[in-house]
Amino acid sequence: MNVMETAHPAESSQLRARFATLASRCEADLLRTARRLCRGDEDRAQDFVQDALIRAYVACREGRFDLNASYAETRGYLLRTITNLFINEYRRRIKWDAGTDVDTLTSGGQSGPVQTHAKSADVPGSGLNDACLDEPLENALAALSEASRLVVIMVDIEERSYEETAQILQVPIGTIRSRLARSRQYLRELLHSYAVERRLTS
Missing domain, CATH: 1.10.1740 (Rna Polymerase Sigma Factor; Chain: A)
Known part of the structure; x- marks a missing residue:
């Protein structure tokens, strides 16, 4: 271009x-x-x-x-x-629906102290070789709903704070946290399975 x-x-x-x-x-x-x-x-x-x-x-x-x-x-x-x-x-x-999530893909949530940024250990694939995960990560992200994928990209890839993400998307910070937790769980399980298959981890 x-x-x-x-x-x-x-x-x-x-x-x-x-x-x-x-x-x-x-x-x-x-x-x-x-x-x-x-x-x-x-x-x-x-x-x-x-x-x-x-x-x-x-x-x-x-x-x-x-x-x-x-x-x-x-x-x-x-x-x-x-x-x-x-x-x-x-x-x-589409009008943002705060009740829509990735429940059809995974379940779970997040409890404990409120965080303002993602911790590196929370980000799916952070402990593995990025080059090995490009294709499966892209496929996993594509499987998420548009709303959930957007939150993952903003917080885990662009490293925006939870508060900033919530303000931009005009949803409560709790919605961001729950959406992110469930999406991460789905991505983590999928990437772990891939890594085990390729003997990248145990």
Whole structure:
């Protein structure tokens, strides 16, 4: 994809070159996240990435985003842009139902002290080689409901706090916690079975 085709001819070639470098560094991660959100729908994922890059480029032109930011900050900004675009589309397509969850896939919940961020040990697959889990993780995420998948991506992949996730999705933090706990349990069981089969763990 070539987001630079949308640029005005009179705009700074230096800005375009710097942004093109930024986009090329982040594009693989952006596309991976978009595919997770879209359950592997390549055309839809490509559209989200293109839209996110265009919006980021406009933000750079208008001085709302600094191209001198660190790679981590830039990547985080673009990933959040993609997720926010997905959330906006999701809201247009279906009204969020706080009672809908992944009960048809798994059961369980979470009790104990309220957490504000995910602990690394809670994240499914965190103790295994990421490269070995790419395909099964994508398949497992795709099996989750759209609402549950979105929460997992926001908290466990983008590392947003529970509070921020709840505010963005406009649901109680308890809904985020229960949704996340059940989704994690399903993912953990599936990934463990895969790892045992491949002798990646005991």
